[in-house]
Amino acid sequence: MKRVIDLRLTRVPDLPLEADRLRPDSLAQAGLDELYALPLLYGNQTVAAGEFLRGEIQETEEGASGVTLILRGDFKRVKRLGQGMQSGELIIEGPCGFHTGAEMGGGRITIRGDAGDWLGAHMTGGVIRVEGNAGHWVGASYRGKTQGMRGGAVIIHGNAGRMTGTKMRGGLIVVRGDCLEFPGYDMNAGTILIAGRSGRHIGSGMVRGTIIVRDGHSLLPTFYHNCAYKPSFWPLLRSYIEAQGLVLDGWGADCFFDRYSGEALTGCKGEVLLCHTA
Amino acid sequence: MTVTVHKDVVCTFCGALCDDLEMHVEDNRVIDVKNVCGIGRSKALHGDNDKPECRVRGQQATLEQAYDAAAEILSRAKSPLVYGFSSTVAEANRVGVELAEILRGGLDNCSSYCHGPGVLARQHVGLPTCTLGEAKNRADLVVFWGANPMESHMRHFSRYSVQAKGMYTPLGRKDRKMVVVDVRPTPSSKNADLFFQVIPGSDYEIATVLRALVCELPLPTLADDSLVGGVPLSKWKELVALFKACKYGVVFFGIGLTQSQGKDLNIEQLIRLVGDCNRHTRVYAMPMRGHANVNGNNQVFVWQTGYPLAISFNRGYPRFNPGEFSVIDMLNRGDVDAALIVATDPAAHLPHTAVEALKKIPTIVLDPVNSLTTAWADVVIPVATSGLSAAGTYYRMDNVPIRLRKILDCEWPADLEVLQNIKERVLDAKDH
Structure with a gap:
């Protein structure tokens, strides 16, 4: 049975609202009354979700089974939406706040607006798709932690901020637009693709992993040129990204890449690929 | 009216916490201060007025x-x-x-x-550091990076670092090399043996190149005259040689490093640089805390x-x-x-x-x-x-707690x- 929970924000909170209880997998059985009673953190007060949300639940036998949670409105001040979700689908029709999809292990989040900082931080699985821009620290680790994102994919149609994929340990981040400085900082593994312009200090401190960029003007001198080649994984990666609904203009299946290894200070096992033909 | 002289009073202006001030108090008012910098004097004379x-x-x-x-x-x-x-x-x-x-x-x-960025960096990579007393008694190389103590910590040079005469530095300034890295010439840089005027926001790249030089890694894209942060690589090699040759180096870093592009990552890289230097000799880092x-x-x-x-x-x-x-x-x-x-x-x-x-x-x-x-x-x-009319504990920039007395x-x-x-x-x- 397919369950669609369609909620709209009745008023934009004037203080930050933490809504980590709003995730599709934990609402598989909940009725509307139960849903409205969910506790959210509003400043330092616990409030019922019903104070901010109203909507309806539809259940149909058609289509694939599962729970889809649709949130409509300006959720910019609402933090932690879909945090830790393991399955189901979350669609946010508007912008959303910090920590959206952080620590998620599965399922799918679609954001039809801009996303706040720490999008998909520490995620281990699932897919996040952002149709607008994302903030800083996409798929990164929180301060004090040694590993950021470990699996899953974050597909950003717009731009991303600073520190994208900091201490990333696995998974994929794709930024169709530009990215600010320090992408892939202290990265351990995983793949980051930046199709637009990248900020300075790409991959600094990276131990392993792959960063694919269009221009490497700011590559640190501790990265060494290895060769120009056509990696066998590129057509596969490209078709996966296209399957997620993102077409990268100018990045054909036959792209050539300059391969740089680095960072020398941390063992030189990471790689930065500069696209030749983009 | 009797004038009471209070000795070894702590100055509460900057993070250097000079604790040798002599305050002359008359009628519950500080009328004179000795052993103090201009800002400390002003704070001592007027800090309890204008309530x-x-x-x-x-x-x-x-x-x-x-x-x-x-x-x-x-x-x-x-x-x-x-x-x-x-x-x-x-x-x-x-x-x-x-x-x-x-x-x-x-x-x-x-x-x-x-x-704060320096504090965050310390959480990630630690901090090989010392006390100001050790810097005074032992340091034969002092580096000020993004700091201008002549205007912000005015007695730092004379009490703790450049000119201070210590157990193993009896000649003070003559026993030390002084290096300044900053984006413009400052009163502090005028005293330096080596001054590196760098491009703003290039500190992370500089620290990375210095680390590579200390670790003797190849830098195939850079020649001796290639500019790193606006300074030729050959000059940075001189600094690395100074680091390796010193017996006890201390890098004092200021807000020029913590609040420029890169922020905490600048400090992380600097601390790692100091760590790399410790494979060759003793080098420490210390933040030039402000308040x-x-x-x-x-x-x-x-x-x-x-x-x-x-x-x-x-x-x-x-x-x-x-x-x-x-x-x-x-x-x-x-x-x-x-x-x-x-x-x-x-x-x-x-x-x-x-x-x-x-x-x-x-x-x-x-x-x-x-x-x-x-x-x-x-x-x-x-x-x-x-520090004037309330007692308590302050922590100096080198993490040494110092007790303040109430004198008014x-x-x-x-x-x-x-x-x-x-x-x-x-x-x-x-x-x-």
């Missing part, structure tokens, strides 16, 4: 009325912020933390937009909450996230609905947008002197000046007493 009026919403009030008003504002707030503490004693800091926890509010300090007790503030926050800055208690337990819970970001986003400001002047320090946000919410300020914030705050509580009498209570009074009233309000 603000005790006010509640613009009207003169008694202390009791001000405590009641402060407690009412704070206990009603849904997202209060307790902020400041860089110029008050560690004991008051502790009560401030307790108050923030009771209020389930935010807690931050001035290092958030000052040396006198901003370091103590981090210390107290850490031993009370586990975190040095940008803390939120809104779930009842401490959470830490710079960018989310730091003072400027919270104010700019409008995440705060009341503020308690202790021993700092946000109207003078914070960006205009943050100050405007602060003006829109009820603000309580504790300040020993009239400031830009006391001019418009809803509740103004005058307090005794730490003051009609107003110390920060500690005020915070305790507000805390008791907030507890009463929460109980009922």
Whole structure:
């Protein structure tokens, strides 16, 4: 049975609202009354979700089974939406706040607006798709932690901020637009693709992993040129990204890449690929 | 009238905490100070004058009325912020933390937009460091990176670093090499043996190249005349040779490094550079902390909450996230609905947008002197000046705690007493 929970924000909170209880997998059985009673953190007060949300639940036998949670409105001040979700689908029709999809292990989040900082931080699985821009620290680790994102994919149609994929340990981040400085900082593994312009200090401190960029003007001198080649994984990666609904203009299946290894200070096992033909 | 001479008084202006001041007091007023820099003298002579009026919403009030008003504002707030503490004693800091926890509010300090990035870097990579006494007695190489102590920590050179005569540096300046890295010539750089004028925002790249040179890694894209941060590579090689040749080097880093592009990552890379140098010789790093007790503030926050800055208690337990819970970001986003400001002047320090946000919410300020914030705050509580009319503990930039004495009498209570009074009233309000 397919369950669609369609909620709209009745008023934009004037203080930050933490809504980590709003995730599709934990609402598989909940009725509307139960849903409205969910506790959210509003400043330092616990409030019922019903104070901010109203909507309806539809259940149909058609289509694939599962729970889809649709949130409509300006959720910019609402933090932690879909945090830790393991399955189901979350669609946010508007912008959303910090920590959206952080620590998620599965399922799918679609954001039809801009996303706040720490999008998909520490995620281990699932897919996040952002149709607008994302903030800083996409798929990164929180301060004090040694590993950021470990699996899953974050597909950003717009731009991303600073520190994208900091201490990333696995998974994929794709930024169709530009990215600010320090992408892939202290990265351990995983793949980051930046199709637009990248900020300075790409991959600094990276131990392993792959960063694919269009221009490497700011590559640190501790990265060494290895060769120009056509990696066998590129057509596969490209078709996966296209399957997620993102077409990268100018990045054909036959792209050539300059391969740089680095960072020398941390063992030189990471790689930065500069696209030749983009 | 008798003049009383107080010796070995601690100066409470900057993080160097010079503790050899001689203060001459007559009629409960400091009339002269010896062994002090220009700023310290001004603070000592005038730090306990110009007290603000005790006010509640613009009207003169008694202390009791001000405590009641402060407690009412704070206990009603849904997202209060307790902020400041860089110029008050560690004991008051502790009560401030307790108050923030009771209020389930935010807690931050001035290092958030000052040396906080250095504190964050230390969490990730540690800090090989020493005391200022060791620097004075042993250092034969001192490097100032993004710091200008001649104007910010005026007695640092003579007491601790460049000119100080120590056990293994009996000739003072002649026994030391001095290096300055900065974006422009400064009074400090005029004294340097080597001065590197670098392009703003290039510190991370420079530290990376220096690390590669120290570790003797190849740099195939750079020739000797290639510019790194606006300085030829050959000059950086000279600095690396100095590092390797010294017996005891200390790198003092300032806000030029913590608040330029890269922020905490600049410091991480610098600390790693210092770590790399320790494969060859002894080298240490030390932040040039600004406000006198901003370091103590981090210390107290850490031993009370586990975190040095940008803390939120809104779930009842401490959470830490710079960018989310730091003072400027919270104010700019409008995440705060009341503020308690202790021993700092946000109207003078914070960006205009943050100050405007602060003006829109009820603000309580504790300040020993009239400031830009006391001019418009809803509740103004005058307090005794730490180190002059209030005793307590400050932490020097090298983490050494130093006890401050009370040498003047003051009609107003110390920060500690005020915070305790507000805390008791907030507890009463929460109980009922």
